[in-house]
Amino acid sequence: MAKLLRKGSVYSDSAGFIFRLGPVVSAAAALMALAFFPFAGRPSLISFDGDIIVLAYILGTGRFFTILAALDTASPFEGMGAAREAFFSTLAEVAFFTLVVFFWRVSDGLSLTDWFTGAHPVSFAGAQGALLLLVVVSLFMLLLAENSRVPVDDPATHLELTMIHEAMILDHSGPDLALIEFGAFCKLLFYAAFVASLLMPPWPLGIVASLALFYCFVVLVYLITGVIESATARLRMDLVPRYILTSFTVAFFALILTVEFFP
Numbered sequence: 001m002a003k004l005l006r007k008g009s010v011y012s013d014s015a016g017f018i019f020r021l022g023p024v025v026s027a028a029a030a031l032m033a034l035a036f037f038p039f040a041g042r043p044s045l046i047s048f049d050g051d052i053i054v055l056a057y058i059l060g061t062g063r064f065f066t067i068l069a070a071l072d073t074a075s076p077f078e079g080m081g082a083a084r085e086a087f088f089s090t091l092a093e094v095a096f097f098t099l100v101v102f103f104w105r106v107s108d109g110l111s112l113t114d115w116f117t118g119a120h121p122v123s124f125a126g127a128q129g130a131l132l133l134l135v136v137v138s139l140f141m142l143l144l145a146e147n148s149r150v151p152v153d154d155p156a157t158h159l160e161l162t163m164i165h166e167a168m169i170l171d172h173s174g175p176d177l178a179l180i181e182f183g184a185f186c187k188l189l190f191y192a193a194f195v196a197s198l199l200m201p202p203w204p205l206g207i208v209a210s211l212a213l214f215y216c217f218v219v220l221v222y223l224i225t226g227v228i229e230s231a232t233a234r235l236r237m238d239l240v241p242r243y244i245l246t247s248f249t250v251a252f253f254a255l256i257l258t259v260e261f262f263p
Contacts, residue, residue, distance in 0.1 A: 004178035022069025029062030030186035040214035070168035081167025
C-alpha cells in the first residue's frame with residue numbers, strides 16, 4: 001500500500017467521477033463495518049438493535065460502487081467481472097442473511113454486540129455449540145467467496161477470462177488501488193473476526209488475555225485460508241454458484257435445527 005500511495009493514478013478518457021469515487025466508498029464502507037464489530041468481546045464503537053442489517057447494506061454499498069466504477073471504464077473485461085460479482089454476491093447475500101436469522105434465533109437479538117458481549121454470548125462452549133460447527137463451516141465458506149479467495153477467485157491471477165474481483169479493478173492504479181487493497185484488508189478482517197468470535201470462550205477473561213486469544217484465532221483463520229489457497233485450485237466458473245449455495249444449505253440446515261433446540 002505504501003508503494004501504491006507513492007505512485008500517481010492514471011485515468012481513462014472514458015472514466016468519469018464514479019470511477020474516482022468507487023475506491024473511496026468501498027474502502028470507507030469496509031472500514032465502517034469494523035466499527036460495528038465487538039473485537040475480543042469489547043463493546044463496539046457503533047451498536048444498536050438491528051445493526052447487523054445496516055452493516056450488511058453498508059458492505060453492499062461498497063460493492064455497488066465498486067461495480068459502478070468498473071462499468072464506468074467502458075472496458076469489456078471489467079464489465080464481465082462486474083456481472084460476475086453482482087451475480088455471486090446475490091447468492092452470498094442469501095447465505096449471509098440465513099446466518100443472521102440463525103443468530104437471531106439463538107440470541108433473540110439483531111446486534112453484533114448482543115451476540116458476542118451479551119449475558120449469553122454465542123460460543124462453542126454454550127448451549128448452541130454443536131450447531132455452531134455448521135455455522136462456522138458456512139461462514140468460512142462465505143469468507144472465501146466474499147473476499148475473492150481460492151477456490152472462488154484468485155487475487156493473484158492475471159487471466160482476465162477467469163477473474164471476478166480482480167477484473168473489476170484492472171484500470172485502477174496508485175492511491176485508488178491502495179484504497180481498494182485497504183478495503184479488502186478490512187473486509188477480510190471483519191469476516192475473520194466473526195469466525196474468531198465464535199471460537200472464543202464465553203467466560204470472562206482479562207483484557208490482555210482476551211485480546212491475545214482473539215487475535216490468535218484471527219491468525220488461525222488467516223493460516224487456514226492460506227493453506228487452502230496453497231493446496232487447492234480455483235473452481236470452474238460454472239461451479240462457483242454451487243459452492244456459494246452449499247454455504248447457504250449448511251446455514252439453512254443449522255437454522256432448521258434451531259427449531260428443535262431453541263423452540
